[in-house]
Amino acid sequence: MAALHSTFIAAAYGFAGIILCALALWIALDYRAQKKTLAELEARRAEKK
Numbered sequence: 001m002a003a004l005h006s007t008f009i010a011a012a013y014g015f016a017g018i019i020l021c022a023l024a025l026w027i028a029l030d031y032r033a034q035k036k037t038l039a040e041l042e043a044r045r046a047e048k049k
Helices: 002-048
Strands: none
Touching: none
16 A cells, blocks of 8 residues: 555656656746847847947
8 A cells, every 4th residue: 555655656746756756857948039039129129229
């Protein structure tokens, strides 16, 4: 019975870890995309001046 419980706990922590890593990756990729978009907008603004 205890082995089943510890297996469930390990699986839950593993799943949560995978989700957190995926979210961190998503945030990092989105940050890079937003930074690139902002740089393009600033370049357009500088061209108009």
